[in-house]
Amino acid sequence: MAKKLGFGCMRLPLLDPADQASFDKEQLKRMVDTFIERGFTYFDTAWMYHNFQSEEVLKKVLVQRYPRDKFTITSKLPIMMIYTEAKQRETFERQLQKVGVDYFDYYLVHSLNENTYKNAVKLHSFEYLQQLKAQGKIKHMGISFHDSAELLDRILTEHPEIELVQIQLNYVDWNSDSIQSGKCYDVICKHNKPVVVMEPIKGGTLANVPEEVKSMFKQSEPDLSVASWAIRFAASQPQVMMVLSGMSSYEQLDDNTSYMQDFKPLSEDQMALTTKAAEIINSTIAVPCTACRYCVKGCPKKIAIPEYFSLYNQKKRFGKKGFVTEVAYYNNLIVDHGKASECIECKKCEKICPQHIKVSEVMKDVAKEFEG
Ligand code: SF4
Numbered sequence: 001m002a003k004k005l006g007f008g009c010m011r012l013p014l015l016d017p018a019d020q021a022s023f024d025k026e027q028l029k030r031m032v033d034t035f036i037e038r039g040f041t042y043f044d045t046a047w048m049y050h051n052f053q054s055e056e057v058l059k060k061v062l063v064q065r066y067p068r069d070k071f072t073i074t075s076k077l078p079i080m081m082i083y084t085e086a087k088q089r090e091t092f093e094r095q096l097q098k099v100g101v102d103y104f105d106y107y108l109v110h111s112l113n114e115n116t117y118k119n120a121v122k123l124h125s126f127e128y129l130q131q132l133k134a135q136g137k138i139k140h141m142g143i144s145f146h147d148s149a150e151l152l153d154r155i156l157t158e159h160p161e162i163e164l165v166q167i168q169l170n171y172v173d174w175n176s177d178s179i180q181s182g183k184c185y186d187v188i189c190k191h192n193k194p195v196v197v198m199e200p201i202k203g204g205t206l207a208n209v210p211e212e213v214k215s216m217f218k219q220s221e222p223d224l225s226v227a228s229w230a231i232r233f234a235a236s237q238p239q240v241m242m243v244l245s246g247m248s249s250y251e252q253l254d255d256n257t258s259y260m261q262d263f264k265p266l267s268e269d270q271m272a273l274t275t276k277a278a279e280i281i282n283s284t285i286a287v288p289c290t291a292c293r294y295c296v297k298g299c300p301k302k303i304a305i306p307e308y309f310s311l312y313n314q315k316k317r318f319g320k321k322g323f324v325t326e327v328a329y330y331n332n333l334i335v336d337h338g339k340a341s342e343c344i345e346c347k348k349c350e351k352i353c354p355q356h357i358k359v360s361e362v363m364k365d366v367a368k369e370f371e372g
Pocket residue numbers: 298299300301302303305342343344345346347348349350359360363
């Protein structure tokens with residue numbers, strides 16, 4: 001059975017952190033060598049990663065140095081920046097050249113949400129991927145996804161030809177009302193497709209948890225890193241085929257590969273510990289919204305109140321510069337909902353909120369955070 005750790009090529013080691021294309025190639029080669037030596041094979045890249053350079057650097061550090069049957073490569077169709085079928089074809093052919101391969105093992109329509117899905121349907125992207133598969137230019141077709149479980153269910157129902165789904169999944173987002181990792185996972189299980197996990201450590205932030213959580217994990221397994229809990233949580237879900245980790249240093253790779261070489265799923269007690277850890281992390285929340293949704297129906301501006309609060313809490317809690325997933329989710333939500341800045345302060349929601357949250361006041365902060 002393939003080992004469940006994939007090399008995410010979105011956060012590769014750099015010589016200058018301000019220059020996304022300044023790869024530390026020597027370190028990267030060493031990382032690739034150890035990864036392969038330890039029996040791992042899966043590499044995940046995309047057109048726009050590292051300022052459009054990730055695919056090319058992979059060619060240099062992996063493709064030109066190893067036989068093709070030693071590794072599998074996933075790349076993705078950048079549907080958010082393609083507007084004609086001709087450009088779609090041209091982009092794919094260019095990607096093969098950039099990576100230096102004749103075929104991709106997995107090729108995904110990148111980052112589907114309400115908007116990009118409409119574009120993919122318009123450009124017949126799923127039909128195009130099926131053609132590529134018939135021609136042997138890709139072995140498997142799939143999607144990566146960043147929206148609600150409801151939309152995911154619709155896409156998988158409308159396109160049963162999709163073979164695998166990549167989603168954000170980690171123990172903190174598992175029950176999140178906005179990211180919906182757990183609900184999305186359940187939908188994929190319902191459709192009986194394999195799951196590829198992205199953001200298992202939430203951009204590195206679950207390697208840096210509150211002291212209380214850290215000591216809880218250390219007490220249970222003194223020799224294992226805090227980050228290992230996040231990776232192993234994701235890998236322990238039975239439908240998960242691969243967990244991607246965006247490894248930025250040899251040390252991270254050494255750590256990840258050490259416990260994933262002979263992976264053992266978390267026990268029930270350990271799973272319970274991650275639930276507790278999520279509770280502790282969540283207790284640092286800025287807005288105590290329980291997502292009961294009592295307020296939602298009455299809002300005259302159709303503002304997605306609990307979803308915005310969930311994203312606001314995530315952003316406040318982790319507050320990591322450059323970590324923009326929450327902003328992307330916010331931008332998805334405002335397609336069909338009023339923006340936080342459109343709140344007219346009617347306070348209908350406040351009258352009904354069992355948590356007595358001053359919604360109209362917090363909305364101003366949400367607007368500042370996501371629209372400013
Ligand atoms: S106060 Fe704002 S968020 Fe609340 S119901 Fe009125 S418009 Fe909607």
